[in-house]
Amino acid sequence: MSNIIIGTAGHIDHGKTALIKALNGYEGDSTKEEQQRGITIDLSFSNLSKGQQNIAFIDVPGHEKLIKNMIAGAFGFNCVMFAISAQEGIMPQTVEHIEIINLLGIKDVVIVITKKDLVSQDELEKQEKRIEEFFSEYDFDINFIQAVSVFEPDSIETLKDKLFSIKNKAKKEENFFRYYVDRVFSPKGIGTVVTGTVLGKPCELNEKVFLCQSEKQIKIKNIQVHNENAIEANISNRAALNLQGINANSIQKGDLLSKKGFLRGFDMIDISFNTLKQKELKHNQKYTLFIGSKKLEVRVLLFDSTTSLKEGFATIKADEKLYTIFGEKIILRLGNDTIAGGKVLNPIADPMKKNQKRELLEALKEENFTYAYKKLLEAHKKGLGLISSSQRFALSHEEAIEFANNLENVYIDKEELTIYPIETKQVIIDFIKEIYTKNKYALLSPASINLRIKWASESFIEDALTHLVDEGFLVKNNKLYKSKDIEEDYEDKLKNIVLERLKKEHITPTAPYNIYDDLDLDRKLGDNILKFLTSKKLVIRLQHNLFIHSESLDSIVRQMKSIIQEDGFIEISNFKERHPLSRKYLITYLDYLDNFSNIKKDGNKRVLT
Incomplete structure (x- = not known):
């Protein structure tokens, strides 16, 4: 229909x-x-x-x-x-x-x-x-x-x-479902019902939607379009939604329903505006903002004036989070007077200098998204996420990547939906060089480096590693990278290094991942080394993250049995008197005693049988 x-x-x-x-x-x-x-x-x-x-x-x-x-x-x-x-x-x-x-x-x-x-x-x-x-x-x-x-x-x-006979010029379908609540009520025996107009993509029966203001996911139990039950509500449909999992008192007129993960809320947004005839928007003045069915008091900060303007750019500051998208229209009123109308240009608060922000807003006003990317990358040197392009530019991820492809001197990770300034790659290269210069036996993968520089995607890190291979600084060994100065296969040497590390740590071994990080080892390789050492009984696994040298374990077991012989039992208190260890180690070693047939547990104590 x-x-x-x-x-x-x-x-x-x-x-x-x-x-x-x-x-x-x-x-x-x-x-x-x-x-x-x-x-x-x-x-x-x-x-x-x-x-x-x-x-x-x-x-x-x-x-x-x-x-x-x-x-x-x-x-x-x-x-x-x-x-x-x-x-x-x-x-x-x-x-x-x-x-x-x-x-x-x-x-x-x-x-x-x-x-x-x-x-x-x-x-x-x-x-x-x-x-x-x-x-x-x-x-x-x-x-x-x-x-x-x-x-x-x-x-x-x-x-x-x-x-x-009117031909409906259909509204542009957005990339996700949005729905401003204009009424909320709770009919007896029905639960919570809201009404509003569907924006963006349709919503479906039994679908989970997200109430932005309370950050709560709820379920659509029933849909009515034009007073008839429906399995979905499409764009521009007036729809009543029966919501499951929320009380009517928890929803207000003006609240926004959407899909989880698409919208972030900010207490500041940037707009372009035009005032009505004989009206001006004043700097640092409080106004009533209308957006969708929402109404709230905000402060308006003009970009290019400390007095007033008839048109231009402004920042809206609110006492609550605003969940807006690029291109949304707003109205600003003062008392009973309509002062101006505007358009949301920047729905995401970015840490930018004022001159950068002005250039960004000028680009967004003209929908010059390629130049907008360029300005944003000046503020986001460690990567600009395109995952938010639906909110930031009202673009699909595919459209966002298409605009990004027009940029020069950038690296685009299409899987992670992130753009990086190409000069940022040098930061990664310097970081990797420092590791291999300090430790010639380092053996790392993009995944293990990503654990240290979390802002860089694995794909971007691999691009930097490939550069170092081409430069002759590293050699790729399967999926790992090693120093070009080490020609022999040194996996056996690494096994000895790990084993010696555990022997040195004696009865207080550190967690495997700490060992891997200290030795600059890829985690998967480190796990394989520990598996090998465990299979040879050189190392004993006591817990999922606790491995001990077999000689050290034998030593602590002998000392624990000695305590039993001296005191007639062992428990945490007399164990800790001889060995002031953390409870993690004390409990683990006491539990290990239960593996011996001549030891039995009596309450919290272990005794000889």
Whole structure:
């Protein structure tokens, strides 16, 4: 089924809610307060279907004090239906709604002139002309202008036909599921239910989703689209989700559902902005930020002014984490005044100098991602992760790599999705040279070096190792690298080195990985050496990370038996008096005694049988 979301907009009492009721029979002013006051206070949602076509309506408030609720709905619109009274024409809230819709970048509009039965045909035509002239100042795509009266069924039917003729310019599918919660409730016996508009990719029944604000993974137990059960909800669908594993009190309007691992939250984001006519954005001023259905107080820091600007770049600072993506639209208000609209350019807080950041934002504004990579790499010399490209650039990983391929003097690890400045390779080369210069018997792999320089991927390390082989500094031996100055096969020598190390450490041997790191041995090779020494009974394995020289073990066992003969038993206390070891060693050696037939355990003590 094709689906389009049409939001209403317009001045209070210009007939938006009555128009929706005439189109589909839905009474939008459903709360007692709304009915008493005769105005729409909150968002209301309904739909109109014809064959395989569906129109979802979001009816928004027109009262100036309720503009915040109108903005929350507008983020989900595909098309806007402006309701303008034939009697009054363009009014203050009509203008503000038009300006907000324009700031949000919504292009598709429908103009419905309501209450046509209250004016003459001549006045209706004049009003239509005035409305057309006013809208011509904005960059909207007007589908049609239609005059109606809720008391003239033919005019409503004509409007229905025209609405179903609108071609939905489908929103660009993002790389992951996003869904701003605009309502949350808990029907008896159902559990937690939220409503919102699906952004990005679809969500499916029984799928796990991630509530960003509480960093909690929850399950979708049921989906309803247009009041019918569904197995999935697609982009631009109005959907109710029954969530399992979370209490309704733990979710608020404006919270964001997504998929785990795609979004990181930051208390600072960078935007570009434009203000409304006769308005300016002031530096270091507090404003109300609207994004999706979320509303919060933030501080705005201008990039190029310490006073005010009509357009430019700014940093938004919040007291909570913002989970945004590149290209998201925002609205900034001060009290009851809409001041500016903006676009998220940098949703990820990067440690950058101000001049670097400005160049980055200029590139992002033009969607010059190749240059944006270049600027980011100046700040991320130890690698820029493309794993966050969905959030940072609204690009898939494949698209991100494609842009990265246009860069010069970089190393791209396509498996790990990381770009490195090519000069960073010299840091790895110097690090490896230092190891092999200090220890000519070092025998390492990319994996073992990665344990020491964790910021470098194994692929990038291998590229550096290959450079050292080509340079004649190292020789590759299977998957390991050794010094070119050692020609003989020295695995036997390494076995002796490890064995001597364990003999020297006596009854307090260090963990194998510490030995490998000290000797500059690849961990897999080190494990193989210990396995060999263990198979020859030269070394005894007491625990998964505790190996002891066999002679040292024999020595401590003799001394433990001697304690039993002297005291009649051995336990931790009298063992520690003779050998002040850590509990790790004391307990391990006591447990080893249980292998002898002439020793038995009596509570916490060991005695001779």
